[in-house]
Amino acid sequence: MTTTAATTPAHAPRTTPGGAPGDLLGAPLDDAERALLEIYDRIVAALRRDDLPPCVAANLRAALAPVAVAVTDLGLRFEHLTDLDV
């Protein structure tokens, strides 16, 4: 199975003055925000694989949509995901 590679324009995450990853305003992330962002990044990475059976790919897409919304709610990342069919 082949999935489409994401071609969303890359927007590097903001960093805090100390160089740590920050939110869209450059504020440092708290533990819960870091945990959420890690889940988000891992689902995105998983969806870029081309060896996922339909049941996995479809459920990962369904899972990623609300996770992406939560990430945007908190202003951690803001990107559209249509290239991943999400």
Next chain:
Amino acid sequence: MAHQVTDQPFWNPKTELMAREDLAQLQLAKLRRVLAWAKARSPHYRRTLAAVDPDRIRTRDDLARIPFLTREEWMASQEAHPPFGELPVTGPDRAIRLHTTSGTSGRTPLRALDSRKDWSWSAEMWCYALWGAGVRPHDVGYVAFGYGSFIGFWGLHNGLEKIGALTVPGGAQTTAQRVRQIHDFGATVVASTPTYALRLAAEAEELGIDLVNGPVRRVILSGEPAGSIPETKALIERKWGAQAFDTAGMTEVSTIVMFTPAEQPGGCHVIEDHLLEEVIDPATGREIGYGERGERVCTSFGRSTTPLIRYRTADLVVRVPHTATTSGRTWDLYQGGIIGRVDDMKLVRGTNVYPGAVEAIVRGFDGVEEFQIRISRPGDRDEIELLLEPSTTVDDTAWALLSERVGAELADAHEGLRFRVRRAATGELPRFELKARRLTDLRPAV
């Protein structure tokens, strides 16, 4: 074991309580990305944003460099490039939902595509409203809606599920069946248009179901401006024994953009972390200040498939600062919700007539079931008629008093313009489940 925090009054405290300077920066950061996204992928925006450098949009004043989008442009694009026009960034193969505008205006409906994330975002905007109104996972939500291609309460349904409330889809039912289900299932939250909320209440009375002393605590309204007309809102609250909460949005955005918070400030908070709203003078296109009536212009950050950038909604609003309410949110409000449409004002013998203003007067009287406004020109002079359908308990004596008082208040509010008040027979006037249309202008077009 993790548990949901139900005593938290805000769905998203991080942005609902965000300092306004930070909120403005967050909006601009999102706007730059939406501009880049749309310009790179949408044939329509590739043309209209050709001269716009997203990275140079640094302040709110820079918004003026971005062209407006009108409904007419969207429609023209749809007609020239059917079925979806050139706004979408992708074809239907990457979307999971197709919805249309209601078509109640008589115009060809707009069609809009949504991706999975768009659709989840649509529900999320409803969650801000539902949570802000006090809806919680223990609630039973009844959605009195037809579940068609019109977007209506689809997002609310998904928002209720997202919150964890027990969600009852009330589609494909008669009004009587819906009332019985609301009663039998112990609904604590009911969603409908304001007009239909009154119709459900009237049906309950006929069925002998006591809504006032029943479990419904919140009525979530959308689809018509009446949810923020104080007289209509008060009538709904009286008939249901519940608090009413206005919301407003549009299919073009895919969801709601504003909601009444629990504090009931007489207006609706704009969901400012996901939308950038401007209020402009419809004649000049320039942004106007707090407290002035103008046209709402909407930019959505959430809809990826069909980007919406500086869309002229034709909704009339009055923006006021967040300090107008004690809710604690830093988001501005629209006082009175959507107070009308740019194009719904009628000029009758030199007097401005707004349907919403007429409704505010009519709903202030007990015993009115339905009404219609008809404007005609039988000779060389405009005439305006109000057809009132009273409830069956209104006898001839009560009708004489009611019609006289309604006529007098309408004249007072319209520079002496005399409305001919006529009694309609029981069941004569149309009932509405979706957007009510209560004004007919029969005058020849100029």
